[in-house]
Amino acid sequence: MVSEVRNNPSPVLRVEHLSMKFGGLVAINDLNFEAKRGAITALIGPNGAGKTTVFNCITGFYKPTEGMLTMTRQNGEEYLLERMADFVITKKAKVARTFQNIRLFSGLTVLENLLVAQHNPLMLSSGYTILGLLGFPTYKKAAADAIEKARFWLQKINLVERADDPAGDLPYGAQRRLEIARAMCTDPELLCLDEPAAGLNARESAELNQLLLSIREETGTSIILIEHDMSVVMEISDHVIVLEYGTKISDGTPETVKNDPKVIAAYLGVEDEEVVELIEHAAATGSDDITAAVDLLSTEAIQEITETQAEVPVAAKAKTAAKPAAPAIKAGATANALAAPREGESDDLTLIKGIGPVNARRLNEHGIFHFDQIAAWKKADVTAAEAYLAFDGRIAREDWIGQAKKLAKESQGKPAAKKTGGAK
Ligand SMILES: Nc1ncnc2c1ncn2[C@@H]1O[C@H](COP(=O)(O)OP(=O)(O)OP(=O)(O)O)[C@@H](O)[C@H]1O
Numbered sequence: 001m002v003s004e005v006r007n008n009p010s011p012v013l014r015v016e017h018l019s020m021k022f023g024g025l026v027a028i029n030d031l032n033f034e035a036k037r038g039a040i041t042a043l044i045g046p047n048g049a050g051k052t053t054v055f056n057c058i059t060g061f062y063k064p065t066e067g068m069l070t071m072t073r074q075n076g077e078e079y080l081l082e083r084m085a086d087f088v089i090t091k092k093a094k095v096a097r098t099f100q101n102i103r104l105f106s107g108l109t110v111l112e113n114l115l116v117a118q119h120n121p122l123m124l125s126s127g128y129t130i131l132g133l134l135g136f137p138t139y140k141k142a143a144a145d146a147i148e149k150a151r152f153w154l155q156k157i158n159l160v161e162r163a164d165d166p167a168g169d170l171p172y173g174a175q176r177r178l179e180i181a182r183a184m185c186t187d188p189e190l191l192c193l194d195e196p197a198a199g200l201n202a203r204e205s206a207e208l209n210q211l212l213l214s215i216r217e218e219t220g221t222s223i224i225l226i227e228h229d230m231s232v233v234m235e236i237s238d239h240v241i242v243l244e245y246g247t248k249i250s251d252g253t254p255e256t257v258k259n260d261p262k263v264i265a266a267y268l269g270v271e272d273e274e275v276v277e278l279i280e281h282a283a284a285t286g287s288d289d290i291t292a293a294v295d296l297l298s299t300e301a302i303q304e305i306t307e308t309q310a311e312v313p314v315a316a317k318a319k320t321a322a323k324p325a326a327p328a329i330k331a332g333a334t335a336n337a338l339a340a341p342r343e344g345e346s347d348d349l350t351l352i353k354g355i356g357p358v359n360a361r362r363l364n365e366h367g368i369f370h371f372d373q374i375a376a377w378k379k380a381d382v383t384a385a386e387a388y389l390a391f392d393g394r395i396a397r398e399d400w401i402g403q404a405k406k407l408a409k410e411s412q413g414k415p416a417a418k419k420t421g422g423a424k
């Protein structure tokens with residue numbers, strides 16, 4: 001069945017002329033794309049590009065300002081999602097989602113979270129009566145089926161042993177997997193995952209890749225994936241769509257998209273011409289994918305920008321010859337901002353998962369250059385950083401402070417390693 005579905009190129013979801021405005025802000029601007037049935041479609045783009053807003057429109061959380069969202073089920077039924085309420089979208093159109101911020105019932109057990117997801121078929125089989133709950137054979141059968149399905153997904157996500165523990169006690173990576181299992185318990189035909197790899201370590205990311213591939217292979221469920229982790233995107237996606245400021249800037253196979261200068265430019269926040277130059281350099285040094293290219297390019301772009309910022313007029317230079325040049329710190333900085341990196345060298349902040357090159361640059365502009373600075377952040381500093389990075393809750397979610405503490409410890413005693421900014 002799965003191979004039949006995979007060979008059928010018909011779209012499971014068609015997004016046509018989708019626009020979403022919040023007052024004067026155009027979060028999505030006339031967006032068109034298709035998600036193929038049985039495929040993994042990745043939706044990527046820098047922070048604030050409009051990715052989550054697309055999901056909120058598909059799953060009925062927002063009513064789009066304009067546009068049509070057509071879901072075609074395997075049985076041929078078509079649903080215009082923009083006209084439907086969120087709970088009907090899950091139940092009838094068979095679209096399920098996970099959230100950028102985990103939304104489990106943290107006080108319920110792992111198993112209970114999976115059973116609650118199956119509330120609809122259970123209640124239906126009870127005839128919505130207490131007698132039904134107590135006595136109907138159909139209810140007993142439905143309850144047994146629900147437990148069986150929960151058990152199946154618990155095995156798939158390796159959490160059988162934790163079935164009776166509160167979901168809130170699970171480590172972060174396990175909570176992410178549980179969210180996916182919970183969505184799968186509603187038997188979706190389209191599964192929308194909002195940054196499932198956020199905050200996961202490398203091993204957990206690899207496990208997630210396996211889980212998503214097995215969902216696609218074994219259930220034929222189509223997946224739309226929002227993800228910042230390029231290793232996940234490039235490894236498992238069949239098709240990638242790139243958004244920037246609400247507009248589609250690239251659409252194609254991972255291979256095409258990763259070599260698209262517009263995409264790299266969007267991620268680095270630099271001009272296209274600069275990117276072409278840098279891509280040539282990446283090719284010359286053997287980097288053949290966007291992750292490596294972005295890594296390399298980011299280092300160079302950040303270097304270049306740090307150097308430009310460090311440039312001061314000749315007269316001023318003469319006066320301050322003994323001191324390192326200090327870039328101006330932008331307003332709204334965190335309490336422990338520095339005027340310049342210590343000894344002229346920043347740590348490579350992109351080693352913190354969740355910090356991309358653009359954010360590293362913004363942090364530098366706001367006087368943050370070192371792991372130990374982020375490690376020492378207090379709540380107010382996080383709030384200040386979230387304001388200038390335009391992040392909502394991501395710093396805590398991805399535990400930047402914890403990651404920075406580890407990296408600060410590791411980098412003690414090896415000052416030249418993994419640095420950017422001064423080294424040539
Ligand atoms: N309910 C809302 N009211 C006003 N503006 C909103 C609302 N939801 C989103 N936005 C704005 O729409 C734009 C797109 O936001 P969205 O959350 O979709 O981006 P994203 O691509 O998911 O970013 P990230 O990678 O940081 O999660 C942002 O400028 C955001 O501030």
Ligand SMILES: [Mg+2]
Nearest residue numbers: 051052053100
């Ligand atoms: Mg988002």
